[in-house]
Amino acid sequence: MINHSTIPILPKKENILGILGGGQLGKMIAIAASNAGYKTHLYCPKGDNPAETVVSSITHGAWDDFDKLVEFSNNVISVTSEFENIPSKTLELLANKTSVIPNSKVFRSAQIRSKEKEIAERSGFKTPQWFLIKNTDDLITASKSMNKDGILKTNSLGYDGKGQVRINQQSNLFETWEALGSVECVLEEILEFKREISIMYFKSTDNTDGFFPISENYHENGILKKTIAPAVLSMEIENNLKLQTKKLCENLGLYGIIAIELFELFDGSIVFNEIAPRPHNSFHWTLNGCDNSQFDILVRTMCGLPVKDVKPNGKWEMTNLIGQYEDIITETSKDQDYLLYLYGKEQTKPGRKMGHLNKRIN
Ligand code: ATP
Ligand code: MG
Numbered sequence: 001m002i003n004h005s006t007i008p009i010l011p012k013k014e015n016i017l018g019i020l021g022g023g024q025l026g027k028m029i030a031i032a033a034s035n036a037g038y039k040t041h042l043y044c045p046k047g048d049n050p051a052e053t054v055v056s057s058i059t060h061g062a063w064d065d066f067d068k069l070v071e072f073s074n075n076v077i078s079v080t081s082e083f084e085n086i087p088s089k090t091l092e093l094l095a096n097k098t099s100v101i102p103n104s105k106v107f108r109s110a111q112i113r114s115k116e117k118e119i120a121e122r123s124g125f126k127t128p129q130w131f132l133i134k135n136t137d138d139l140i141t142a143s144k145s146m147n148k149d150g151i152l153k154t155n156s157l158g159y160d161g162k163g164q165v166r167i168n169q170q171s172n173l174f175e176t177w178e179a180l181g182s183v184e185c186v187l188e189e190i191l192e193f194k195r196e197i198s199i200m201y202f203k204s205t206d207n208t209d210g211f212f213p214i215s216e217n218y219h220e221n222g223i224l225k226k227t228i229a230p231a232v233l234s235m236e237i238e239n240n241l242k243l244q245t246k247k248l249c250e251n252l253g254l255y256g257i258i259a260i261e262l263f264e265l266f267d268g269s270i271v272f273n274e275i276a277p278r279p280h281n282s283f284h285w286t287l288n289g290c291d292n293s294q295f296d297i298l299v300r301t302m303c304g305l306p307v308k309d310v311k312p313n314g315k316w317e318m319t320n321l322i323g324q325y326e327d328i329i330t331e332t333s334k335d336q337d338y339l340l341y342l343y344g345k346e347q348t349k350p351g352r353k354m355g356h357l358n359k360r361i362n
Helices: 024-035 066-075 088-094 104-111 113-122 136-146 173-179 235-252 294-302 326-332
Strands: 017-020 040-044 057-060 078-081 130-133 150-154 164-167 185-189 193-203 209-211 215-220 223-229 256-265 270-276 316-322 339-342 353-360
Touching: 017 024, 017 066, 024 040, 024 294, 040 066, 057 066, 066 088, 078 294, 088 104, 104 113, 104 235, 104 270, 113 130, 113 185, 113 235, 113 270, 130 136, 136 150, 136 173, 136 185, 164 173, 193 235, 193 270, 193 294, 209 235, 235 256, 235 270, 256 294, 326 339, 326 353
Parallel strands: 017 040, 017 078, 040 057
Antiparallel strands: 130 185, 150 164, 150 185, 193 209, 193 215, 193 256, 215 223, 223 316, 256 270, 316 353, 339 353
16 A cells, blocks of 8 residues: 655646546535646546536446556555445455545445444444344344334445434334445434534644534435534534544545534534545535635545634525526526536436535624
């Protein structure tokens, strides 16, 4: 595996940054890299890829096309993935030739719910009561011993609330199991929470690190709808959360950025939900709400440039445009305080994230 360079990677012609995945996160990483003077090279399968319009070069290939991946890795000095379900084999192959940020271990841990919960618990986080479910017998036993409503989630490949079903004591567990594809799952207790929050930590390859202000998140049908930030927490709770986050990232060996989704319960305690080792939707407000956005900071961490805590410049609200968005932008375009980011996806589908609006609220 290539060691991360201790010499900063400055924006020179030969220092091209690699991006895996062509979605909106890839697009916004490429724009930040370009603003900082770096050329970018995108690797992704052919498709409706918004990032393609803003990168310097593109390789279309499958995640297991090892010849193309080797060629790509020869062209880039540092690479990151916007795609959370990137196979770890792909990242391991790239790591022979270039610096991969975050590394494959971090992505693998984020891809398997039972693994991320175990590592969170080892780092001092509370998690909802949960059970690993390998078959219907496990499901019946776990749901009896839990004795309350739960959420059954596939152990891997879930996103935007996909791959999960709520169950209660009346549910037909055989049908639920089949509906999720009869694959390994986790069963979690349903928590009553005051609000959902997320924290973002980052560490550059020069070993400097920092946090963004915390975000407060509102979901609809399992999809993030709105973020308000910065969220106010008591100093003691925030400091403790930061310590646990740093411990988790030490255990993962993280370089790059990571978001952790959390529940704040009515008694003020914080419970771990999941991690995402990439830019996160709940930090899109940082595009306007901070001098350095999450995308700018990711680029700095990939290049070994020093980083520190990022401060907010006011209170911000981020609203996702999900599915049909035309009416919303007709209305909000009358007001220049709504800052529109439309991703440029060709196909609008219900539940698909098409763009977002940032607005300063004080
Ligand atoms: P995404 O990729 O959008 O973050 P996901 O599909 O990986 O989501 P989760 O984050 O696990 O799934 O769940 C989506 C949402 O469902 C959470 O943000 C929360 O609103 C709700 N949820 C998940 N687990 C629980 C729980 N144990 N108790 C209560 N609500 C939950
Ligand atoms: Mg989530």
